[in-house]
Amino acid sequence: MKHKVFLGSIIAAVAAFVLYAANIKRVENAQLKVVGPKTSKIEQKNKKKTKAKAPQAKKLKEPKVNSIGYSNHVKAKSGSDRKLVKIIKKTMGLDDSYQVVTQDLNDSKRFAVVANTEKAHNAGKVMQLYLLIALYEQEQKGKMGSKTAVKIARKDKAKGDRMLQVNMAYGVAYLREAMLKGSKTASNALIRKIGLKNIDSVVRRMGAAQTTMAKNFNGDSYGKTTATDLAKTMIGLYQGRVLNRQHASKVLSTLASSRNRPQLVKGIRGGVYAIGDDDFATAIVQGRGNYAISVWSSNNKNLGKQINRWFDQKHK
Known part of the structure; x- marks a missing residue:
C-alpha cells in the first residue's frame, strides 16, 4: 500500500512539472500588449513630451526667383x-x-x-504727378489760371509744415512749387481745390487702373500705384x-x-x-x-x- 502511495506521488510530481514547463514556454512566446483609454492623462502628457522633443523644421531659404510656383x-x-x-x-x-x-x-x-x-504699392512723391496733371487740366478747361488764389484751410495744414500759413491765400503757381519742394500743406490745398473726384477721373483716363490717390498727403503714403x-x-x-x-x-x-x-x-x-x-x-x-x-x-x-x-x- 505504501508503494502505491509513493508511486502516485511521483506521477503527480511529474505531471506538475510538465504543466509548469508548458506555462513557462507560453509566457516566453507571448507578446506584451498594454491597453489603456486614449483619453488618459498619462497618454496626453506623453504626447506633449513627444511633441516638445520633436526637432524643429529648418527655416526655408527664399527660393530662387526662377523657381516655378513662387x-x-x-x-x-x-x-x-x-x-x-x-x-x-x-x-x-x-x-x-x-x-x-x-x-x-x-x-x-x-x-x-x-x-x-x-x-499696387504705397507711393510717396511720385503721386504728385497725378495732381499736376489734374491741376493743368483745370487750367485747360478754364476753371483755374495764373490769377487763381487758394486760401489755406486749417484742415490743409500738415504737422511741422512752416512754408504756408492758415487763412493766407497763395497763388496756384506758388502752391505747385511748394508742393514739389515737399510741402504737404500745399498738396492738401490743391487736392481740396481741384477735388478728389476730378483727380481720380484723371487717373482713370490716363489708364492707371490700379492707382488710387489718398484724400490728403498727411501720411507717409500719398496713395498706391x-x-x-x-x-x-x-x-x-x-x-x-x-x-x-x-x-x-x-x-x-x-x-x-x-x-x-x-x-x-x-x-x-x-x-x-x-x-x-x-x-x-x-x-x-x-x-x-x-x-x-x-x-x-x-x-x-x-x-x-x-x-x-x-x-x-x-x-x-
Whole structure:
C-alpha cells in the first residue's frame, strides 16, 4: 500500500512539472500588449513630451526667383525685348521685389515689362504727378489760371509744415512749387481745390487702373500705384492723352525744372522729365532714343544708366 502511495506521488510530481514547463514556454512566446483609454492623462502628457522633443523644421531659404510656383518669380510680359529683359534682371538682381517698365516712345514694339510682383504699392512723391496733371487740366478747361488764389484751410495744414500759413491765400503757381519742394500743406490745398473726384477721373483716363490717390498727403503714403500705371501715365502725357500738347508740355517742363531728381535718372544726360523717390520713380528721357521708364524697387541705383545705355546703342 505504501508503494502505491509513493508511486502516485511521483506521477503527480511529474505531471506538475510538465504543466509548469508548458506555462513557462507560453509566457516566453507571448507578446506584451498594454491597453489603456486614449483619453488618459498619462497618454496626453506623453504626447506633449513627444511633441516638445520633436526637432524643429529648418527655416526655408527664399527660393530662387526662377523657381516655378513662387510668388516672387520674375516674369517678363510677352513681347518684351529679350536683351532688355536680360539687362533688367541682371541689374535688379535676385534679392529684392521689383517692377520695371520701359517703352520706346518711337516704336511700340520695343518695350520690356519685368516684375516679380503685380500689386499696387504705397507711393510717396511720385503721386504728385497725378495732381499736376489734374491741376493743368483745370487750367485747360478754364476753371483755374495764373490769377487763381487758394486760401489755406486749417484742415490743409500738415504737422511741422512752416512754408504756408492758415487763412493766407497763395497763388496756384506758388502752391505747385511748394508742393514739389515737399510741402504737404500745399498738396492738401490743391487736392481740396481741384477735388478728389476730378483727380481720380484723371487717373482713370490716363489708364492707371490700379492707382488710387489718398484724400490728403498727411501720411507717409500719398496713395498706391504700380510701375505699369506710371508708365502708361507718362506715355499718355507724351501722346496727348487728357492734356493737349500745350498743357502736357507744362507738366513736363515742371518735372524738368525740379532740382530733386530721383536716383533713377541721376547721371543721365539729355532731356529728362522725372518725378519720384528711391522707391517709386518714373521718367521720360529724350536723347538718342526717346523712351519712358518706371520702377518700383528699393534697389534701382544703376537701372536708369543701364537702360539709357541700351537705348543709346540702339539709336546710334
